[in-house]
Amino acid sequence: AQSVSQHNHHVILSEAASLELGCNYSYGGTVNLFWYVQYPGQHLQLLLKYFSGDPLVKGIKGFEAEFIKSKFSFNLRKPSVQWSDTAEYFCAVMSYGGSQGNLIFGKGTKLSVKP
Amino acid sequence: KAGVTQTPRYLIKTRGQQVTLSCSPISGHRSVSWYQQTPGQGLQFLFEYFSETQRNKGNFPGRFSGRQFSNSRSEMNVSTLELGDSALYLCASSLDRGGGSPLHFGNGTRLTVT
Numbered sequence A: 001a002q003s004v005s006q007h008n009h010h011v012i013l014s015e016a017a018s019l020e021l022g023c024n025y026s027y028g029g030t031v032n033l034f035w036y037v038q039y040p041g042q043h044l045q046l047l048l049k050y051f052s053g054d055p056l057v058k059g060i061k062g063f064e065a066e067f068i069k070s071k072f073s074f075n076l077r078k079p080s081v082q083w084s085d086t087a088e089y090f091c092a093v094m095s096y097g098g099s100q101g102n103l104i105f106g107k108g109t110k111l112s113v114k115p
Numbered sequence B: 001k002a003g004v005t006q007t008p009r010y011l012i013k014t015r016g017q018q019v020t021l022s023c024s025p026i027s028g029h030r031s032v033s034w035y036q037q038t039p040g041q042g043l044q045f046l047f048e049y050f051s052e053t054q055r056n057k058g059n060f061p062g063r064f065s066g067r068q069f070s071n072s073r074s075e076m077n078v079s080t081l082e083l084g085d086s087a088l089y090l091c092a093s094s095l096d097r098g099g100g101s102p103l104h105f106g107n108g109t110r111l112t113v114t
Helices: none
Strands: A001-007 A008-014 A017-021 A023-027 A029-038 A046-051 A056-058 A063-067 A073-078 A085-096 A109-114 B006-007 B012-015 B017-024 B031-038 B042-050 B054-056 B064-068 B076-080 B087-094 B109-113
Touching: A001 A085, A008 A017, A017 A029, A017 A109, A029 A063, A029 A073, A029 B042, A046 A056, A046 A073, A056 A085, A085 B012, A085 B064, B006 B087, B012 B017, B017 B087, B031 B076, B042 B064, B054 B064, B064 B087, B076 B087
Parallel strands: A008 A109, B012 B109
Antiparallel strands: A001 A023, A017 A073, A023 A073, A029 A046, A029 A085, A056 A063, A063 A073, A085 A109, B006 B017, B017 B076, B031 B042, B031 B087, B042 B054, B064 B076, B087 B109
């Protein structure tokens, strides 16, 4: 069965610090990968996605993620975080050709950015 | 364009009761999925509906059921509620089932079982 692991439960950073959130998945086949974000009081929304091609994908608000197939990883990065990045971040995987409605999510990482 | 609407926002029920949650997808979206979110387990897939048919089901007991109507609106039902069913239930819609259509989530229904 597919699974997704997010290494950090809660990350606390100061503004302007660099961010890297880890995500590893277990699945033997081709996958589509996603990062979703949930800002306080708001609904989950898509941050970025990887389907194929360039393993470095860019999303909204300066976020990017790198797919490393050999490591089954899809880590999220941002060079300089802002207070407004405080949110919970979820990594998700979908088997290639599978259904968008059947994503497997990680348990999430809470990011707190201190002003 | 209106987002995904879930009603009610909050529900308090007692053990043994049943509950029905409603989800109105974004206009034009034909796929609706349901997830259960809890602090311990995170987001867990419940089921997916497309064109009024259940296409996928997660690993939940038969007490959890759902349906989708011809206008793509969806409901999920939980019968014989247990304390462990307390969670945030999220509905998500997408244009179609393929990976190219991102999920759009609603704000959820917070169910508390006492």
